[in-house]
Amino acid sequence: MLVALCFLVLFSLGGGIWGAQSTIGHWTGELFQGICHQNPMRSYYVNDLQMAVNSRCFGVFIGLLIGWISIPLMLRAKVKKNLLLWFLLLAVIVQIIDFAGNLIQIWENSNLTRLILGGWLGFATTSSVYDLFQTNN
Amino acid sequence: MIEEENNEVHSISFGDYIPSAAIVGAIFGLVSFVIGLFFGYQQINAEPTGSFFSPIMFSGIVVCLLTSVAGLLAVWHFTKEVSQKIKLGQGAVLGFLTGAIIAVFSVFLSEFWILVIDPEYSEKILSATIANIEVMEMPESQKDAMIEGMMESLEGGQSILRQLFIGIPVSGLLNLLTALIGVKLFAEKVEESF
Secondary structure, three states: OOOHHHHHHHHHHHHHOOOOOOOOHHHHHHOOOOOOOOOOOOOOEEEEEEEEOOOOEEEEHHHHHHHHHHHHHHHHHHHHHHHHHHHHHHHHHHHHHHHHHHOOOOOOOOOHHHHHHHHHHHHHHOOOOOHHHHHOO | HHHHHHHHOOOOOHHHHHHHHHHHHHHHHHHHHHHHHHHHHHHHOOOOOOOOOOHHHHHHHHHHHHHHHEEEHHHHHHHHHOOOOOOOHHHHHHHHHHHHHHHHHHHHHHHHHHHHOOOOHHHHHHHHHHHHOOOOOOOOHHHHHHHHHHHHHHHOOOOOOHHHHHHHHHHHHHHHHHHHHHHOOOOOOOOOOO
């Protein structure tokens, strides 16, 4: 799982790290075209090429990885089980509010805010299952 | 007693995953295909507005969100039909399988649509998307890079195997993650040793 998430983050960096001329049309771009709109105005750039996913999706992937790595820490800290489920639910609601607010032009979100909110969602997703790793010993 | 319960968990065979993964995967594969098609034809028939919030973009978001939930639902179905007790790793397998079936189902439906129903669908959707990009307010270099990439992608052609090779890992991984949440929500806690 850890390896898969590392690859997910690595591949989401797009064609820039593979010496491609464009991410759209490159295999990294194709890998994520079904799940991300890959809007260049909403993406970060690596080596002058847009990443294979937009800033929110990249945030989600980074968050998933950090959340997974944090599971041992949460087991030690004995975080309340259901707290993280509420944390996840809140993250989903905030994404919807952020997306809707931007869509109907109440506010304009930026790459940074999308990255942070996406990261929150990703972190909440993987960390919400931490208690399943708990043993009685 | 505890041993019996653990045996029940361990005795789950690969075949036990298939009904839940197939039913949920097929439903979500079909739904995502239909949604993609619906928004695709909206894009084809719409005037290019230059808006980032084009039908095809909505399609991507809706399909992504919708199909990600399939792993969770597959676990729910499994706990109802096969066993209440499912371990984290078993949930992960079920989620990945579900994602893989969604990818397979949507690819084959798309191929069927393009080969039998509307052979010009890919070209029409590409033309409509390019027309929309051309009137977008963004630097010309970015527009050119996007259009060039799309053209290369179409010219290169995508075999069914390539589409599956590209579609299964990401769809499988996303559903694997939601399946883990499904295990937390729907399964009875099983004592595991890590």
